[in-house]
Amino acid sequence: MTIKRPYNFAPGPAALPEPVLEKASQEMLSWRGSGMSVMEMTHRGPLFADIHDRAIADLKSLLGLGSDHEVLFMQGGATAQNAIVPMNLLAQNVKADYVHTGHWSAKSIAEAKKYGDVHVVASAEAEQSDAASFGYVPPVEQWQPRADAAYLHICGNETIGGVEYHQWPDMNSLGLGSLPLVVDMSSHILSRPMNFDSLALAYGGAQKNIGPSGLTFVILKRSLIEEHAPKALPICPSVFDYRKVLENNSLLNTPSTFAIYIAGLVFEWLKDQGGVEAMGQVNATKAGLVYDLIDQSSFYSSRVRKANRSFMNIPFFLPDDRLYEPFLKGAQAEGLLNLKGHKAVGGLRASLYNAMPLEGVEALVAYMRRFEKEQG
Ligand SMILES: Cc1ncc(COP(=O)(O)O)c(C=O)c1O
Structure with a gap:
C-alpha cells in the first residue's frame, strides 16, 4: 500500500528517503x-x-x-x-x-x-x-x-x-x-x-x-x-x-x-542516487528555486548575503508579521509541513535536505507564488 505523505521541511529530525522507510518496514520483524x-x-x-x-x-x-x-x-x-x-x-x-x-x-x-x-x-x-x-x-x-x-x-x-x-x-x-x-x-x-x-x-x-x-x-x-x-x-x-x-x-x-x-x-x-555529486546538483537546483523566487519578489525576503546562503536551510521573511499564521496554515493544508522559523530568528524556514525531492520544493514555490498573489 502506498501512502501519500506530505512534504516535511523540518530542520531535524528531518524527512528520510521513502525507499529507506519502506525497506526498514519490510525488514522490521526479520x-x-x-x-x-x-x-x-x-x-x-x-x-x-x-x-x-x-x-x-x-x-x-x-x-x-x-x-x-x-x-x-x-x-x-x-x-x-x-x-x-x-x-x-x-x-x-x-x-x-x-x-x-x-x-x-x-x-x-x-x-x-x-x-x-x-x-x-x-x-x-x-x-x-x-x-x-x-x-x-x-x-x-x-x-x-x-x-x-x-x-x-x-x-x-x-x-x-x-x-x-x-x-x-x-x-x-x-x-x-x-x-x-x-x-x-x-x-x-x-x-x-x-x-x-x-x-x-x-x-x-x-x-x-x-x-x-x-x-x-x-x-x-x-x-x-x-x-x-x-x-x-x-x-x-x-x-x-x-x-x-x-x-x-x-x-x-x-x-x-x-x-x-x-x-x-x-x-x-x-x-543509488549517484552519490554526493548527483545530490549536489539536485540540492543546488532545489535551493535555487526558492532563492530565485525570494530575489524576484518584493514580498519575501532573505537576510543572508548571497555568497553565504545555505543550500540546506533557507530562512525567509514576510513583509507583515500578521501574515505568518495564514502562511503556515495554508501550507499545512497543502501538505507542506514544518515551515515555521526557529524562535531565535522568527520568520519561516524551509529545510531542503537530501531526502526532500525536487517535487516537494516545486510544490513549496508554487504555494509561495499563490500566497504572494493573494496577500501581496
Ligand atoms: C549546526 C548544528 N550544530 C549543532 C546542533 C545540535 O545538535 P544535536 O541536537 O545533535 O546535539 C544542531 C542541531 O540542529 C545543528 O543544526
Missing part, C-alpha cells in the same frame, strides 16, 4: 531471514558487525575519504561534541579558536570555554544585535587566528541562520597550514562533494542528512589524535575519548544500533 529485528540483535554478533562495518565503509566511500581519515559513530549529538572536541584536543595545548557565525557556533564557543582558552577569531554578530546579525561568514582575511592554537572551529552550516561555507577557509592563505580545522557539519554533510583533505575533524548529529537522531558521526584524521593531540584531558569520559572509540571500532559500549542500520540504508540509497 532482518534478511534472521528472525530478528535489527533492534533485537547483539552489537557484538556477526549480523550487526556486517551492518555496522558496511555503514562505515559506505560513508567513507560516499565522502571520498582518504586512508588517513576515520569514521566514528558516537552518541550525544553535536551538542556533546561541543565538549568532546575540546576534551580530546586541549590536553597539551589549551588554546582553541572559534569563528562565530550564529546560534550553533555560539553554543560550541560557550561549551569549549569550560575546557580551554577560547578565542573568537571573527564574529558576524552586529554591534547592535539586529536583523543584520549573522547573515554572513566574516571574510577570511579579517580573521585573527592564533598560530599556536590547538585547532580552529567553524560551523559549516548554521541551520537556524541559514549561513553556509561553500568552501572551507584556505588555511594556507592565513599562513596557518598546519592549524587543524574542525567543522560542525551537522546540517550539510553529504549534501554535495566536499574536500576532506584539509579537514582535521568533522562531526554532527545524524538526524538531518543521515538518519535518525541518537547517532553522532565523527570524521577525523588519524594524525590529529596520534600526533597532534595524542591524549585527552583526564576528565574526558572513556566513551568520549576518540582514541578509545577508534581502537574499538566505535563499539566501546553499546552503540545506537537501529540508527546505524537506518543510516546504512540511507547510504545505500545515496549511492
Whole structure:
C-alpha cells in the first residue's frame, strides 16, 4: 500500500528517503531471514558487525575519504561534541579558536570555554544585535587566528541562520597550514562533494542528512589524535575519548544500533542516487528555486548575503508579521509541513535536505507564488 505523505521541511529530525522507510518496514520483524529485528540483535554478533562495518565503509566511500581519515559513530549529538572536541584536543595545548557565525557556533564557543582558552577569531554578530546579525561568514582575511592554537572551529552550516561555507577557509592563505580545522557539519554533510583533505575533524548529529537522531558521526584524521593531540584531558569520559572509540571500532559500549542500520540504508540509497555529486546538483537546483523566487519578489525576503546562503536551510521573511499564521496554515493544508522559523530568528524556514525531492520544493514555490498573489 502506498501512502501519500506530505512534504516535511523540518530542520531535524528531518524527512528520510521513502525507499529507506519502506525497506526498514519490510525488514522490521526479520532482518534478511534472521528472525530478528535489527533492534533485537547483539552489537557484538556477526549480523550487526556486517551492518555496522558496511555503514562505515559506505560513508567513507560516499565522502571520498582518504586512508588517513576515520569514521566514528558516537552518541550525544553535536551538542556533546561541543565538549568532546575540546576534551580530546586541549590536553597539551589549551588554546582553541572559534569563528562565530550564529546560534550553533555560539553554543560550541560557550561549551569549549569550560575546557580551554577560547578565542573568537571573527564574529558576524552586529554591534547592535539586529536583523543584520549573522547573515554572513566574516571574510577570511579579517580573521585573527592564533598560530599556536590547538585547532580552529567553524560551523559549516548554521541551520537556524541559514549561513553556509561553500568552501572551507584556505588555511594556507592565513599562513596557518598546519592549524587543524574542525567543522560542525551537522546540517550539510553529504549534501554535495566536499574536500576532506584539509579537514582535521568533522562531526554532527545524524538526524538531518543521515538518519535518525541518537547517532553522532565523527570524521577525523588519524594524525590529529596520534600526533597532534595524542591524549585527552583526564576528565574526558572513556566513551568520549576518540582514541578509545577508534581502537574499538566505535563499539566501546553499546552503540545506537537501529540508527546505524537506518543510516546504512540511507547510504545505500545515496549511492543509488549517484552519490554526493548527483545530490549536489539536485540540492543546488532545489535551493535555487526558492532563492530565485525570494530575489524576484518584493514580498519575501532573505537576510543572508548571497555568497553565504545555505543550500540546506533557507530562512525567509514576510513583509507583515500578521501574515505568518495564514502562511503556515495554508501550507499545512497543502501538505507542506514544518515551515515555521526557529524562535531565535522568527520568520519561516524551509529545510531542503537530501531526502526532500525536487517535487516537494516545486510544490513549496508554487504555494509561495499563490500566497504572494493573494496577500501581496
Ligand atoms: C549546526 C548544528 N550544530 C549543532 C546542533 C545540535 O545538535 P544535536 O541536537 O545533535 O546535539 C544542531 C542541531 O540542529 C545543528 O543544526
